[in-house]
Amino acid sequence: MKKLVSAGEILVEIMAERIGQSFLEPGPLVGPFPSGAPAIFIGQAAALGQPAGLIGAVGKDDFGRLNIDRLRALGADVSAIAVYEGHATGTAFVTYRPDASRQFVFNIRNSAAGLLEMNDAAKRLLDGADHVHVMGSSLFSERATEVALAAIAAVKAKGGTVSFDPNIRREILQASGMRQALDQVLAQTDVFLPSGNELFLFSSAADERSAVGELLERGISCIVLKKGADGAAYHDRRGMVALPGFAVEEVDPTGAGDCFGAAFVSFWLRGAAPADALRIANACGALAVTRKGPMEGIHRLADVEAFIAKAGAHA
């Protein structure tokens, strides 16, 4: 089976317990939850039985251990997660606004995650990899961008493939060189996984159809549009498939796009038909929102298949 690798931020997430809770005064918090978009992605891929590993950096502290232990338990290759003494694992404090959007206080660049580098362990992991997945959020510094571009170059040099989820966080989009980095990654992307309006950050077209057409012209093999509770749509040069989302009660949307992407890419790498990959991805995205915490909604393949079968029986 093909092995996929991602590189980027590993964090713990700590959430305000109440909707609209301000961080300008003390209040109840829940967490720490293991997190970081590439970590969620790799954890979900591993849970589906796909060989998957993460290039990352944590501090020598309990937050770092929480992440490594969780990824290992899900079956991920953690050999390229560096543990730095004297540096703290990254953190994200999140509060949910009444309109369901989220506000973050990030500490990534100045945490152990900021020390991310293409060291020997990372090179070894890439030696055995067939595919690299890049998250826009992982291009949070020049150094992290260098790692992502080097990972892409390493797999592309041996005929491997690349997937890209822009995963734009306004809080880190302002990082210098971020825009250029996003474009550089997109130019080398085979599978593009934008959500919401992210598509229009990469195309001057005014409507979805024209934007998709323009990006396929530029050489992207397929585009998968994530549409929240409405499901997702797959496009390639031969046509498109759209599937509705599964009906679930949303508890916490964090991690849905990462779990969705991991499932889609894993099944794309297995050569599944687009509709089959989309169905599994929709199920993983739906299951992800049923639990509080970014990685708590990761499910193993047997559970995802049982969920799909049950939903089919009720349809």
Ligand code: ADP
């Ligand atoms: P992102 O998290 O990247 O913004 P989305 O919110 O579109 O992406 O979620 C990714 C996928 O997760 C969706 O395409 C869908 O399959 C699934 N999903 C997300 N929210 C829900 C929901 N409330 N109900 C069912 N499925 C959902």
